Amino acid sequence: MNKKVNSHPRKKTIKPLRAKPLVEVTKSTEPDTHEDIYLVQGNVKHQFSSQISGLYGTKEYFWKGKLTPHEEIKFCHNDGRNIPVHGAYNCGYTLVGKAKNFFEAKKALCTNGEPSDDQEYVYVTQYSELYYVGDTEEHTVFLRIYDNNQGNDNDRWVVLYID
Secondary structure, eight states: OOOOSSSSSOOOOOOOOOOOOSSSOOSSSSSSOOOOOEEEEEEEEEOOEEOOOOOOEEEEEEEEEEOOOOOEEEEOTTTOOSSSSSSSOOEEEEEEEHHHHHHHEESSEEEETTTTTTTEEEOOOOEEEEEEEEEEEEEEEEEEOOTTTTTOOOOEEEEEEEO
């Protein structure tokens, strides 16, 4: 005798979960150049646009918006790879001009350039963190990203300045 047994006497309909994304992505208000460079602060991810620098003749990335004071910021690709790479030899940031006062590195080796340079060099490790320490106001953040001198595309060094 084959008798069908119900494992659950009452049928219940389970509604599918509609999870919110962990990180909210905001697009630049500037013309979209489809760049794979993002600034992440908290759970918000801002996409950069790009242009050719009139001063340096190389590609620079920029984003305009408000940053939250005393909160860590990261620069990364959409897939989560850090810019600059962390934990590799001779990688980091150059903080130029106002960026020296608006950003603070923790767990990193920081050294000033020549007095006339108005720059700070930040060598990072896998534990390094960068914090925005300015006021809550709108800024334009600029990045120039450099690879090593062997031609590897490895996001080794970032020049960071803010307007």
